[in-house]
Amino acid sequence: MNIRTTLENNIVIIKPIGEIDAYSSIDLDNTVSDVVKNYEHPYIILDGSELTYISSAGIGVFITHLEPIRKKKGDIVFANLRKEVHYVFSVLGLDKLVTITENIWEAKEKLNHVKESI
Amino acid sequence: MSKKVFSCDLKNLSDIRAFVADSLNEYGIRTEIREQLILATDEACANTIIHSNHCCNQRFIELSLDIIPEQKIAIQITDAGKTPELPNEIQINIQENIRCGKRGGMGLYLMQEMVDQIIRFHESGKNITILEKRLN
Numbered sequence: 001m002n003i004r005t006t007l008e009n010n011i012v013i014i015k016p017i018g019e020i021d022a023y024s025s026i027d028l029d030n031t032v033s034d035v036v037k038n039y040e041h042p043y044i045i046l047d048g049s050e051l052t053y054i055s056s057a058g059i060g061v062f063i064t065h066l067e068p069i070r071k072k073k074g075d076i077v078f079a080n081l082r083k084e085v086h087y088v089f090s091v092l093g094l095d096k097l098v099t100i101t102e103n104i105w106e107a108k109e110k111l112n113h114v115k116e117s118i
Numbered sequence: 119m120s121k122k123v124f125s126c127d128l129k130n131l132s133d134i135r136a137f138v139a140d141s142l143n144e145y146g147i148r149t150e151i152r153e154q155l156i157l158a159t160d161e162a163c164a165n166t167i168i169h170s171n172h173c174c175n176q177r178f179i180e181l182s183l184d185i186i187p188e189q190k191i192a193i194q195i196t197d198a199g200k201t202p203e204l205p206n207e208i209q210i211n212i213q214e215n216i217r218c219g220k221r222g223g224m225g226l227y228l229m230q231e232m233v234d235q236i237i238r239f240h241e242s243g244k245n246i247t248i249l250e251k252r253l254n
Contacts, residue, residue, distance in 0.1 A: 019135075022164040023128035053135070055160050056228050060221030063212070067219055084153055091231050092224060093212045
């Protein structure tokens with residue numbers, strides 16, 4: 001798995017390319033940890049357009065960082081999730097607790113609302 | 119029956135998933151069932167590699183797939199590591215996991231949700247986990 005990270009208007013877009021399992025989740029964890037540590041208000045979009053598989057280890061990365069991100073008045077929005085990845089979110093009930101959008105544009109809109117509410 | 123041995127290295131999880139996918143493709147198993155079995159096997163093997171064998175690549179897990187067309191698929195995972203104490207059934211509260219930043223339990227829960235039956239036993243010094251999925 002590769003991870004592409006871009007910054008747009010103070011929003012970090014993390015795009016994993018490939019599969020996230022117990023081995024590759026370490027890289028994702030490091031990437032998300034860096035954002036949480038380095039930003040006063042971490043606004044993150046997880047672009048799932050090229051994420052083809054996720055196991056509990058990958059989901060665990062988001063579970064671990066979600067509360068610290070929200071405590072810093074930031075948020076993480078999941079965009080472009082493929083059917084097979086969305087399915088794992090829904091089996092665990094995570095789809096009810098995080099924001100999932102159809103595309104990046106919508107994700108940016110959601111995060112702009114979070115920014116405005118501070 | 120398809121059978122393959124992997125060393126207890128998390129790097130091998132992608133090969134384990136490929137082995138399961140290829141074996142199921144040979145029998146034309148439909149996508150939804152194939153993906154559920156790949157996820158369940160990945161979770162079971164990750165647990166076995168990490169918790170029973172401490173990621174020691176000198177240890178091994180054996181994977182075997184047995185398919186009875188139009189009836190059931192059984193995936194057996196065998197290792198000789200520490201015998202885990204696992205609950206028969208697991209419930210998770212994802213909201214509580216988020217509040218506590220806790221990851222535990224999700225892999226076991228996913229395994230349970232992806233297959234119809236999980237059989238675990240210890241025999242001749244080996245841990246055996248069988249993931250069963252009905253096809254009818």
